[in-house]
Amino acid sequence: MKEKITIGPFHPELEESVYFKLVADENRTVTHVEIINGFIHRGMESLVTQKNFMQNLILTERVCSLCSNNHPFAYALAVEKISGVKVPPRAEALRVIADEVKRVASDLFNLAMLTHLAHHHELMKDTMDAREHMQDLKEIIWGNRMDMSANQLTGVKYDLNEEKIKLILETIALVEPKVNALQDRYENDESIRAKTIGVGVLPYEDALELGVTGPVARGSGINNDVRVVAPYSLYGELKPKVTLRDGCDVHSRAMARFGDIVEAIRMIKEVVANLPEGDTYVEKRPHIPAGEAVVRVEAPRGELIYYLKTDGSQKPVRMKWKVPTFTNWEALKVMILGDKVDNVTMILNSIDPCISCTER
Amino acid sequence: MSEVIPKLFRINTGSCNGCDVEFVATAFVDKFQLETLGVELVNDVKDANLLVITGPLTARSESFLKNTLTKLKKPFVVVGIGTCSVSCGIFRDSYAINGPIDKFVEVDVNVAGCPPRPQSIAEGIAKGIKVLEQKMNGEATPKAIDTIFKDFSAPDSFRGRMSLNEENCTACRTCEIVCPSNAIEISSTGDGWFVHKIWHNSCCFCGNCAYFCPTGAIFSTNSFDTAKLQSEKFSDVNVGYIDYKKCSSCGDRYMPPSKGLLSKAYTHDDVTKLNEKICPKCRKEANFKRMYA
The missing domain is CATH 3.30.70.3270 (Alpha-Beta Plaits)
Known part of the structure; x- marks a missing residue:
């Protein structure tokens, strides 16, 4: 007996709109999967060519609010590559702090959604509470809980004084024990293990072939973290330690994210302790000549590539993204096929889909 | 008056997911007090009477939104969350945007913000519930509703209005x-x-x-007072x-430089005073005389 099931596009368990057409057999095992998307397409590539470089600093942030620091970061790196600007060391450090704070918050949100979909309400509340500390920190230092507006074209917009550094360290001191406790609970909680181990399996070979990135790759034992394989900014010196898991399932990906969070916390502490003195930007409105640049950075979801072409005018001629979810998306079909219908939204969540990045 | 149970359903019409994430935070973190409103999150839009819509309405979502709206039973209330749902915000000039949503559905409460703080979202939903109660009882919607959550505050550094x-x-x-x-x-x-x-x-x-x-x-x-009724x-x-000011020396009209700029250029107070009421041409002359005459 075949059963046709549709999920979406507007569904309470889906953060963003996407439409699944599934066929399942009598055991509610998925035998066919079709994913229909395009709901979040906002014509970004056209929009960026209509706006000037200053406006695009903010527009790139709105590509996706969960990786909203990586986008302007990569964009600024591309512009700096074209205009040959060397960013002051203090600005580099401040960029890394903003990026890692954002990574902690983003990964914690994904983990909270995982527990929500696994119907473990108590654990979800605790994860959200841990994340709230980071949200409050972002609101006090950068002025918004999601879109920090930290980067500008030749540096950063914000600066840290003694008081703010103290606040960061205090917040980290609050979050760190909570994260460690949560990590332990995710690792050992019976109901979470039962619901996530062996679910949404992406074998090592498939992961390699599909070219997945970020925690999805790390959950399948592949290390292609851009911060390690092609270090940018301060990551060459910081040497992030990458957590690899070989379970290839939803649980492994969640634990790989915990590894990221722990490492991000370590790096924030390290950078804040050795914050270089000096300027936070070179010049407020730099001249941008004609040129082309490709930049890649590691977003919370994986590798983010920016291509930028300019012609010496005030607006970019072309801007193109390759976002992490673009490659991870294909892996969904491998993960969902042969799994239970009830697990589909949880498997989707396990790649930490950023559909707004992908469809733009 | 009958007791109203607000049954909430969220629709994402193409947002950057910031508002959706913040909505989840609003719904599941206790300090934002959403549960004090007695809101129930429903799984099917058929049961809903409080619709929360985010996003600027992409061309792709339009037909699905229209279809979903036909399933709703009146009376219901629509709360638009985020600047793009109100006016399409930053995406307005794109070919792929058919919004804002009030072209297709009668919106009751708008919450501007990019994304709005959970406190603003909670406020918007609370106002939506007020409107819902009035609709249920057949009353007219008032011009404005007073702030419902009075004890929320924001840090000084928060980027608000x-x-x-x-x-x-x-x-x-x-x-x-x-x-x-x-x-x-x-x-x-x-x-x-x-x-x-x-x-x-x-x-x-x-x-x-x-x-x-x-x-x-x-x-x-x-x-962060951005939760407003549609009428506003x-x-x-x-x-x-x-x-423009009239130059006190030659009588021409001119755009005065700001006091902030003047005090940067001329550090002595009396010189700033001298420069305050004259046009750029007279200012050049006056300062030349001051230094060389």
Whole structure:
């Protein structure tokens, strides 16, 4: 007996709109999967060519609010590559702090959604509470809980004084024990293990072939973290330690994210302790000549590539993204096929889909 | 009067997911007090009477939204969350956007913000419930509803509604140029005044204008009072007037430099005073005389 099931596009368990057409057999095992998307397409590539470089600093942030620091970061790196600007060391450090704070918050949100979909309400509340500390920190230092507006074209917009550094360290001191406790609970909680181990399996070979990135790759034992394989900014010196898991399932990906969070916390502490003195930007409105640049950075979801072409005018001629979810998306079909219908939204969540990045 | 149970269903019509994430935070973190409103999150839109819509309505989502709306039973209330649901915000000029949502559905409450704070979202939903109660009882919607959550506060550094200090503004248009969502408009009235408008419902609260403003005239306040009724949608504007002055020396009309700029250029108070009321031409002359005559 075949059963046709549709999920979406507007569904309470889906953060963003996407439409699944599934066929399942009598055991509610998925035998066919079709994913229909395009709901979040906002014509970004056209929009960026209509706006000037200053406006695009903010527009790139709105590509996706969960990786909203990586986008302007990569964009600024591309512009700096074209205009040959060397960013002051203090600005580099401040960029890394903003990026890692954002990574902690983003990964914690994904983990909270995982527990929500696994119907473990108590654990979800605790994860959200841990994340709230980071949200409050972002609101006090950068002025918004999601879109920090930290980067500008030749540096950063914000600066840290003694008081703010103290606040960061205090917040980290609050979050760190909570994260460690949560990590332990995710690792050992019976109901979470039962619901996530062996679910949404992406074998090592498939992961390699599909070219997945970020925690999805790390959950399948592949290390292609851009911060390690092609270090940018301060990551060459910081040497992030990458957590690899070989379970290839939803649980492994969640634990790989915990590894990221722990490492991000370590790096924030390290950078804040050795914050270089000096300027936070070179010049407020730099001249941008004609040129082309490709930049890649590691977003919370994986590798983010920016291509930028300019012609010496005030607006970019072309801007193109390759976002992490673009490659991870294909892996969904491998993960969902042969799994239970009830697990589909949880498997989707396990790649930490950023559909707004992908469809733009 | 019958007891109203608000049954909430969220629709994402193409948002950058910021508002959706913040909605989840609002719904599941206790300090935002959403549960005090007795809101029930439903799994099927058929059961809902409180619709929360985020996003600027992409072309792809339009037909699905229309289809979903036909399933709703009246009376229901629509709360638009985020600047893009109110005015399409930063995405307005794109070919792929068919919004804002009030073209297709009667919106009751708008919550501007990019994304709005959970406190603003909770406030918007609370106001939506007020409207729902009135609709259920067949009453007319009032012009304005008082703030419901009175004990929420924001840190001083929060980027909230923008404001303008007319004294410092020279109508140089930097803010207009750097604003990504075209929320600022400076126009000349033709009789010696400039009008500076900030449309709060288009603003994406990024702080670019304040950051690039050379005189510090435009600045963000920490006000997050953005949950407004639909009837207030087009009147939620900050208007500033910047006037030309008459030169006290030659009588020509001119745009005075801001006090902030003058005090940077001339550090002595008395020189600033000398320069305050004269046009650039006379200022050159006066300062030349002061130094060399």
